Structure formats: C-alpha cells, structure tokens
Amino acid sequence: DAKTTQPNSMESNEEEPVHLPCNHSTISGTDYIHWYRQLPSQGPEYVIHGLTSNVNNRMASLAIAEDRKSSTLILHRATLRDAAVYYCILRDRGSGNTGKLIFGQGTTLQVKP
Amino acid sequence: DTEVTQTPKHLVMGMTNKKSLKCEQHMGHRAMYWYKQKAKKPPELMFVYSYEKLSINESVPSRFSPECPNSSLLNLHLHALQPEDSALYLCASSQVPRLAASYEQYFGPGTRLTVT
Numbered sequence: 405d406a407k408t409t410q411p412n413s414m415e416s417n418e419e420e421p422v423h424l425p426c427n428h429s430t431i432s433g434t435d436y437i438h439w440y441r442q443l444p445s446q447g448p449e450y451v452i453h454g455l456t457s458n459v460n461n462r463m464a465s466l467a468i469a470e471d472r473k474s475s476t477l478i479l480h481r482a483t484l485r486d487a488a489v490y491y492c493i494l495r496d497r498g499s500g501n502t503g504k505l506i507f508g509q510g511t512t513l514q515v516k517p
Numbered sequence: 518d519t520e521v522t523q524t525p526k527h528l529v530m531g532m533t534n535k536k537s538l539k540c541e542q543h544m545g546h547r548a549m550y551w552y553k554q555k556a557k558k559p560p561e562l563m564f565v566y567s568y569e570k571l572s573i574n575e576s577v578p579s580r581f582s583p584e585c586p587n588s589s590l591l592n593l594h595l596h597a598l599q600p601e602d603s604a605l606y607l608c609a610s611s612q613v614p615r616l617a618a619s620y621e622q623y624f625g626p627g628t629r630l631t632v633t
Contacts, residue, residue, distance in 0.1 A: 448560060448609075448624045449624065503620070
C-alpha cells in the first residue's frame with residue numbers, strides 16, 4: 405500500500421483559510437486520494453476525494469499536484485468546529501471491491517479563536 | 518439517512534466473557550468494515566465485508582469473529598479478549614467500490630471497549 409506523509413500538527417486562526425499538505429511520492433496511477441477527518445470523541449468523517457483533477461465540495465477543496473505526488477486539502481474559512489485530526493489516505497483503485505483504507509498518522513489541526 | 522449506528526456505546530468485559538458489538542446501516546451499502554482504534558492512534562482496518570461475504574481479514578486474532586447476517590447488519594463477536602484489546606471499535610459502510618469509482622465510507626461513533 406502506498407504511504408502518505410503529513411505534518412503532525414498545524415494551527416490556524418478562525419475564519420482564515422487552512423492548507424493541509426500531504427505527500428504521497430509513491431502513488432500509483434490507480435490510487436485515489438481520500439481525506440477524512442476525526443473530531444474528538446467521534447468516528448472519522450469523509451471530507452473529499454479525487455483522482456487527478458482538483459475537486460470541490462461543500463466542505464473543502466482538494467488540490468492535486470500535476471505529478472500526483474502531493475495534494476493539499478483547503479478549508480476556505482476555518483471554524484472552531486474544524487479542529488480535528490485530518491487523514492490523507494490513498495485507496496488503491498486496483499484493490500477491487502474491498503474499499504480498503506489505510507490511515508496514516510494524520511495532521512492535528514488546532515483552530516484559534 | 519446517512520447514519521451508521523453502533524451498540525453498545527461502552528462495554529466493559531472480563532477476559533473470560535463473550536460479548537458482541539453490533540453495527541447497523543440503512544443506506545443500502547453492500548460493503549461494511551470493522552476498524553480498531555487505540556488511543557491517539559489512527560484507525561486500523563480489521564475486516565471488510567462485501568455483499569455479505571468476508572473479503573478481507575487483516576490477520577486479526579481468532580478471538581475476534583465477525584459476522585454479517587444481512588446487508589444492513591454487521592456484528593463483531595468477542596471471546597477471551599486480552600487487556601491490550603481495549604480500544605475504540607469503529608464500524609463503517611460504503612457502496613461497493615468499483616474500478617472506475619471510489620466511494621466515501623460512513624463511520625459510526627464507535628464502541629469503547631475495556632477489557633479487565
């Protein structure tokens with residue numbers, strides 16, 4: 405399984421944009437890039453995923469480098485509720501119908517009022 | 518309804534007990550998952566069910582026995598556990614992934630298990 409590397413922690417101010425980086429230099433052409441987050445005392449929550457093109461949804465944007473060796477999750481205006489552990493995960497499209505997700509250590513995001 | 522429910526929320530059991538964790542979803546998902554999460558660590562995949570059949574067992578000890586009796590239910594039967602098995606057990610579900618698409622997993626809130 406291809407690995408991801410994320411900073412252990414990041415800080416942001418409320419209502420400012422946050423850019424959470426992820427390196428995945430061993431990504432293969434069949435890997436989807438997924439982002440999940442886990443708020444304190446809750447199960448993980450899906451944020452966004454993509455394959456090659458940048459993606460936007462109501463929660464965030466995902467910017468994928470042209471060579472796909474890195475990606476950035478963008479929260480456009482951080483709120484206190486966005487304080488969580490953010491996981492960048494590669495899911496092998498070639499893993500068939502298993503849906504296997506391998507979580508890395510993630511980035512703990514602190515949001516200051 | 519995008520909810521995955523798990524019962525019980527908390528469970529304390531002795532090493533000789535037999536107990537079961539239950540997970541339920543009504544989103545029509547045919548893929549279901551069990552994860553184990555130790556404190557301050559990321560979730561670790563244990564089992565994957567696809568169309569009610571076990572498709573992945575991540576070398577989990579036999580004292581953990583999963584069961585998928587129908588497309589909405591997933592159980593995890595526990596027997597003769599060790600104190601190091603104390604953790605948060607998370608259930609998730611998703612549409613069955615396909616080659617041309619990837620789908621998000623919906624997680625339940627977890628069962629906090631303490632083995633004494």
